[in-house]
Amino acid sequence: MIKVSHLSKHIGEVQALNDLSFVAENGQITGLLGPNGAGKTTCLRTIFGLLKPDTGTAEIEGIDVAIDPIGAKQQLGLFPDPFGLYERLTPREYIRYFAELSGLSASDAKEATSKVIAKLRLEDISDRRCKGFSQGQRMKTALAQAIVHSPSNIILDEPTRGLDVMSTRLLRDILIDLKNQGHCVLFSSHVMQEVAALCDQVIVMAQGRVVAIGSPEQLCAQTGKASLEDAFIQLIGTDEGIAA
Numbered sequence: 001m002i003k004v005s006h007l008s009k010h011i012g013e014v015q016a017l018n019d020l021s022f023v024a025e026n027g028q029i030t031g032l033l034g035p036n037g038a039g040k041t042t043c044l045r046t047i048f049g050l051l052k053p054d055t056g057t058a059e060i061e062g063i064d065v066a067i068d069p070i071g072a073k074q075q076l077g078l079f080p081d082p083f084g085l086y087e088r089l090t091p092r093e094y095i096r097y098f099a100e101l102s103g104l105s106a107s108d109a110k111e112a113t114s115k116v117i118a119k120l121r122l123e124d125i126s127d128r129r130c131k132g133f134s135q136g137q138r139m140k141t142a143l144a145q146a147i148v149h150s151p152s153n154i155i156l157d158e159p160t161r162g163l164d165v166m167s168t169r170l171l172r173d174i175l176i177d178l179k180n181q182g183h184c185v186l187f188s189s190h191v192m193q194e195v196a197a198l199c200d201q202v203i204v205m206a207q208g209r210v211v212a213i214g215s216p217e218q219l220c221a222q223t224g225k226a227s228l229e230d231a232f233i234q235l236i237g238t239d240e241g242i243a244a
Contacts, residue, residue, distance in 0.1 A: 001023065001024065001025055001026050001060075001061060001062075001152075001153070001184055002023070002024040002030075002047060002058070002059070002060055002153055002155075002184055002186055003022075003023050003024075003057075003058070003059040003062075004020055004021055004022050004023075004043070004047065004056070004057075004058050004059075005021050005056055005057045005058075005059075006019050006020070006021055006055060006056035006057070007019070007020040007021070007043065007046060007053045007055070007056035007057070007058065008020070008053060008054045008055045008056055008208075009039075009042055009046060009051060009053050009054050009208075010054055011042065015207075015208055016039045016042040016208050017039050017042055017043060017046065017053065017056075017208040018039075018207065018208035018209045019056070019209065020039070020043060020056070020205075020208060020209065020210060021056075021210065022203050022210055022213060024153075024184050024185075024186045024201070025184060025201070026152065026153075026182055026183065026184045027179060027180075027182045027183070027184070028179060028184065028185070028200040028201055029175060029176070029179050029185040029186075029187070029198050029199050029200055029201075030184070030185065030186045030187075030199060030200065030201045030202075030203065031186075031187055031188070031189055031194075031195040031198065031199035031201070031202045031203065032044070032186070032187070032188040032189070032203050032205055033188075033189060033190065033192075033195050033202050033203065033204050033205065033232060034188075034190065034204060034205035034206055034211075034236070035190065035206065035236065036190070037207075038205040038206050038207065038208070039205055039207070039208040039209075040157070040188035040205055041157055041188060042208075043188075043205075044155055044157050044186070044188060046058055046065075047060070047065065047076075047155065047186075048065075048073070048076060048078055048155060049065045049066075049069045049072065049073060052066070053066075059072075060072040060073075060075045060076050060152075060153055061075045061152055061153070063075065070103070073102070074102060074103050074149065074151070075151055075152050075153055076151050076152075076153050076154075076155060077146035077147050077149070077151040077153065077154045077155070078146055078154075078155050079142060079143055079146045079154065079155065079156040079157075079159055079187075080142050080145065080146070081142070082135070082138035082139045082141070082142040082162075082163075083138060083162060085130045085133070085138055085141060085142065086130065087129060087130045087131035087132075088129060088130075088131070089129065089130060090126065090127050090128055090129055090130065091117065091122055091125060091126045091127075091128075091130065091141040091144065092113055092117065092126045092127055094130065094141060094145060095113045095116060095117070095141070095144050095145050095148050096109050096110060096113040096148075098145045098148060098149075099112050099113055099148040099149055102148070102149035102151075103149065104148075104149055109148075112148050112149060112150070113148060116144045116147060116148045117144065119144075120140045120143065120144050120174070121140075122137075122140055122141065122144060125137055125141075134167075135162070135163050135164050135167045136163075136164075136166060136167040136170060139163060139167050139170070139171055140170070143171070143174060147178070151183075152182075152183060152184060153183065153184040153185075153186065154175075154178060154183055154184070154185045154186070155186050155187070156175075156185070156186070156187035156188070157187070157188050158187075158188055158189055158190075159171060159175075159187055159189075160172075160189075160191065160194060168194075172194075172197070172198060175187075175198060176198070179200075192227075192228050192229040192232065195216065195228065196216045196228045199215070199216060200215060201213065201214070201215060202214060202215065202216055202219060202228075204219070204232060204235050204236065206235075206236040206237075211235050211236055212235045216228045219231045219232075219235070223235060
């Protein structure tokens with residue numbers, strides 16, 4: 001479970017987060033939905049410990065990220081940009097390296113790497129260098145790195161950006177599988193179809209604040225709109241959200 005309580009963060013003159021609070025539960029997919037500049041990425045970076053909040057707390061399975069960052073990160077998997085893989089490494093080398101960074105011993109990292117390679121069906125490319133990989137192969141390698149240490153929680157920042165249709169579909173299937181295994185999945189997006197299709201809970205953000213929380217169906221009922229897109233536009237109070 002991920003719990004955010006009264007997070008505020010200034011970046012320069014901009015207040016990126018403004019008293020932000022929400023809970024993302026285990027066994028659910030929670031989406032952060034908002035226009036560009038809403039604070040989604042800042043929120044995720046703060047949860048992962050890459051940014052320090054001005055005020056407020058972020059907890060991972062009850063562990064305060066500011067007090068015990070290593071313990072918190074061991075309960076957290078971060079899906080990186082799949083186009084940023086180390087191309088001179090093989091998936092096996094890349095995944096094992098991050099497994100050890102996440103606190104696993106060398107022997108445990110080796111075993112965990114073999115298991116996640118089998119789980120995501122990467123055996124045929126596991127010992128090839130990443131250079132020249134397709135979008136789908138990159139995505140699966142990046143996701144394997146995020147879950148190799150069996151974290152309870154997975155964070156993804158606009159995970160389908162740059163992916164083709166088949167890779168996007170595969171990623172969605174994997175996220176649903178992780179949810180069904182009891183993981184907490186938290187991701188940011190501004191793609192309405194993606195959020196509506198995947199999310200059990202949607203957190204609508206604007207100007208660093210929570211505007212509304214609920215399932216896609218609840219948000220539509222709350223606003224009296226037939227689609228999540230129309231509900232979103234009404235909730236944030238601007239037509240700029242469509243292009244964001």
